[in-house]
Amino acid sequence: MNIPKTKKQRIIVIGGGFAGVSFIKKLRNENLQIVLFDRHNYHTFQPLLYQVSTAGLEPDSIAYPLRKIFRKNLDFHFRLAEVEHINTEENTIYTSIGSLTYDYLIIATGTRTNYFGNDSIAENSMPMKTVPQALNIRSLMLQNIEKADITSDEKERKRLLNFVIAGAGPTGVELAGALAEFRKGILEFDYPDIDEKEMNVHLIEGQDRVLPPMSKQVSKKAQKFLEKLGVELHLETFISSYDGKTVTTKDGKTFETATFIWAAGVTGALIKGIDGKALIEKANRYKVDEFNKVEGFENIYALGDIALMKTIDFPKGHPQVAQPAIQQGKNLGDNFKKMLNGKKMKPFKYNDKGTMATVGRNKAVVDIGKLHFGGAIAWFLWMFVHLWFLVGFRNRVVTFFNWTYSYINYDKAARLIIRPFKK
Incomplete structure (x- = not known):
């Protein structure tokens, strides 16, 4: 080497x-x-991957070249x-x-x-851990909506417009909220032949509430936000298989879908x-x-x-x-x-700065110590924190501009099928 x-x-x-x-x-x-x-030759800001997958941001807004980050480091070398x-x-x-x-x-x-050893889910579902995977979800989502717009088969149309997400942690909740907002803000204008009510977003969770790692107070708020957006929640429900067309749960429920996103574990x-x-x-x-x-x-x-x-x-x-x-x-x-320098090392002590998740426009929840709140203030706080931790001034400016544009126009500007997804 x-x-x-x-x-x-x-x-x-x-x-x-x-x-x-x-x-x-x-x-x-x-x-x-x-x-x-x-x-990869870039650092990924993973908390915002869901916005790439739902056409809210372009991938270069949340990725930054590793060589550029460390160009001032002495004797630094990167290898792909x-x-x-x-x-x-x-x-x-x-x-x-x-x-x-x-x-x-x-x-x-x-x-x-983590697919927990389930081969059918591993083979047929859509994961979202990397930028390429997020782009795959974006392409598949848009391709399926395009297909639904022209098909005359009602059963196939329903399957193409059925979006199922497994896992109601922060990733699953944020994905579900973003898809629901896409339905509300985009379908009516871009796809006049598709009724908004035809697109369904299902969120499946094995535990008895959404956002299990967070407090019960914000969990209830997040659930209300999701329900207000029209997301269909299926709590205490475990998935047994997905064959590429049908999601089957352990209690016998089935969901016909062409888009099944797995966010249930790592x-x-x-x-x-x-x-x-x-x-x-x-x-x-x-x-x-x-x-x-x-x-x-x-x-x-x-x-x-x-x-x-x-x-x-x-x-x-x-x-x-x-x-x-x-x-x-x-x-x-x-x-x-x-x-x-021959000095004594300092043990690690974690400073818990809190946990937050966003469900949609003016809809976020925050746990900071004994404070548990949700709504517009939590949403603006969520935006500020995520902008602060993005790597690179350009990424912060571009992301802020996109969020401001989307907030004013209820729009998601990055809905491009640049590389069609093929299984």
Whole structure:
């Protein structure tokens, strides 16, 4: 692999998500060689993926080139590749483009979609973890509406206009709300031959309420918002299969649909080579100490969604969302600087800044400590926070412009079928 030889300590980082980016930023001026590996050449702001999939934003509004983020870092190198195996005895990683040795290894691979072993769902449903997947959903949604507009088969028309989402966590709730707003704001004007009532949005959840990770107060508010938008909720309902045409639940319900989006769970994106006590198999996460060091290793660390750090407040590990990943990345970066200067490292302590989710225009819910509220104020707060954490000034400006335009015109400007989806 064409990485310059060095006498400096080499840190390899696997994954350019929130954790990896936050860690590398902290080491901008340090006397180290840093090599970042990722399957994509950009960082994705995953909380806004649902807006790409529902034609609210273009993908370049929520993605930012990794090389550009770190262009001011000293001795930084990026390689577009997939890491396939870690040899911990030889301190070497093996990738799709060759092998490379490390002094320190940082694993920040995040999560992948969890289908819970259901092959029919894995084969036929639409996941939404990456920009290409979000674009696939956007294309499929628009293609199906176009087909429905010209078909004379009423049964097929109903199937094409039936949208089913599995999982009522933040992703599922935000997707359902966005689709419902698409129905309300777009169909009447773009598709006059389709009655708004013909498009149905179903949200299926195994638990007894939407947004299970959040408080019951905001869960009730979110449910009211969804119902007001016309989303059909199916709580305490589990899906058994999807054959590409019909979603079947364990209690015998069926939904004829050409668009089934799976947002019902994630699991750690593991890399071969680390197992034993270091791996928590049920969660597919690496067990780490209070410094994010992987158990049993002195020079391997795990950050963010892939790391499981048990504490009194979080006995099952920190939630697999952006804030823990960002904070762990920053803390480990600071600790590496301390370590290089012979200072004592600082244990990680999570500062819970709250949780929020948006259902639609002027409809969002927020949990911040003992505060639980929803509505327009929560929506504007949600917008401000997400704009603040977007990478790059241009992305913030473009996203703000799109949101302002959509707010005034009830429009979603990015409804383009640029690359038709084919299974």
